[in-house]
Amino acid sequence: MKKLLSWGGVGLLTTALLDPLLYAMLEQPIPWGRDLLMAIGGAGCLYLLVRLRNSF
Numbered sequence: 001m002k003k004l005l006s007w008g009g010v011g012l013l014t015t016a017l018l019d020p021l022l023y024a025m026l027e028q029p030i031p032w033g034r035d036l037l038m039a040i041g042g043a044g045c046l047y048l049l050v051r052l053r054n055s056f
Contacts, residue, residue, distance in 0.1 A: 017039075
């Protein structure tokens with residue numbers, strides 16, 4: 001579970017930050033809703049990882 005939360009948090013936050021750059025380079029409209037949901041999901045994973053760190 002710890003590894004899943006770590007990968008989820010880091011992967012989702014990294015994708016949420018780099019995705020707008022990729023869309024800007026391709027000159028396409030940026031899907032802000034999807035990026036916002038990925039950032040919230042990544043922050044949630046990291047929050048759970050910190051919150052439950054003693055139970056793993």
